[in-house]
Amino acid sequence: MLELHQFRKQFDLPNPSPFCIKVEAFLRLAGIEYETQLVTDPGKGPNGKAPWIIDEGNTIPDSRFIIDYLNRKHGDPLKGDLSDQQLAHHHALGRMLDESTYWAMVYERWIIPENAPTIKEAFFGSLPAPVRKLVFIVAQRGVKRSLHGQGTGRLSNDEICHLAKTDMDALSLILGDQPYFGGKKAAEIDTTTMAYIASFIKSPVKSAIQDHLKTKDNLVAYHQRMMKEVFPEFAA
Ligand SMILES: N[C@@H](CCC(=O)N[C@@H](CS)C(=O)NCC(=O)O)C(=O)O
Structure with a gap:
């Protein structure tokens, strides 16, 4: 299953990082199954920042590239009829x-x-x-x-x-x-x-x-x- 590497919940928010909230919201809205792996030291991540995902052997950091990847893999699930x-x-x-x-x-x-x-x-x-x-x-x-x-x-x-x-x-x-x-x-x-x-x-x-x-x-x-x-x- 897709792994979402992100910080632990904080401040009564799904995440203290808006980039992590963004990716998790995308996964939920698109109905993509995932499991969370907690990041304690983002410096150990591929770009030194959270979030990143690991999916079918692909490691992808950066919310923008994660969402591009998910859009490619799942056929733009949130595009609807937007021009x-x-x-x-x-x-x-x-x-x-x-x-x-x-x-x-x-x-x-x-x-x-x-x-x-x-x-x-x-x-x-x-x-x-x-x-x-x-x-x-x-x-x-x-x-x-x-x-x-x-x-x-x-x-x-x-x-x-x-x-x-x-x-x-x-x-x-x-x-x-x-x-x-x-x-x-x-x-x-x-x-x-x-x-x-x-x-x-x-x-x-x-x-x-x-x-x-x-x-x-x-x-x-x-x-x-x-x-x-x-x-x-x-x-x-
Ligand atoms: N462009 C990145 C930005 C990610 C980012 O800045 N993450 C921050 C948390 S909000 C981080 O991990 N900072 C740790 C650090 O800079 O050491 C994205 O869209 O994912």
Whole structure:
């Protein structure tokens, strides 16, 4: 059976990583059987990041390539009757979330000082206290380096939150009164949109982005609908 290598559940979410939620949501929506293998050290994975899958001897890291592989193998199970142009819009929306919005989430979780105790406990709680503190400092240093390299780390708190809030505004306007980002049916894009919306709505840390998102009734209703349909064990 297909193995999904991902982190353990956290924060009342199927996964602390939106990339892992995305892949698991795809597998569930497409009705593909899988079993989970827990990742404790993503550095040991093929790309040094989670998720990855192993399927019939193929090891595939990166949510984008995993979903490409599954689409090829299973004949685009979530494509429905979407046009190429609609799929192109979905592609652009997904990239916004993965390549831009994601970094605001990383910033809020790892850099805002008052959020440190929650993150330390969630990710390193099983370690003895002095080691936990040290491991957190080393991990946070790595995250800071990544944020700086990507560029988000060079912005002020207000700028980072502003950008992510405008991403939430865009999501709300794009969804409008449709039940899914795919229209009448959940499509591949919904695996990404639900992953980010859930990650912010259930943010375990102080989050200005969460506060903003919660003012968007259609996104909150979408979140509840998707959790009920895809991850009922996490539905409110
Ligand atoms: N492009 C990758 C990104 C995966 C990713 O960034 N995973 C993070 C968790 S959210 C990770 O494993 N980070 C561990 C690290 O960088 O050491 C994908 O789409 O799967």
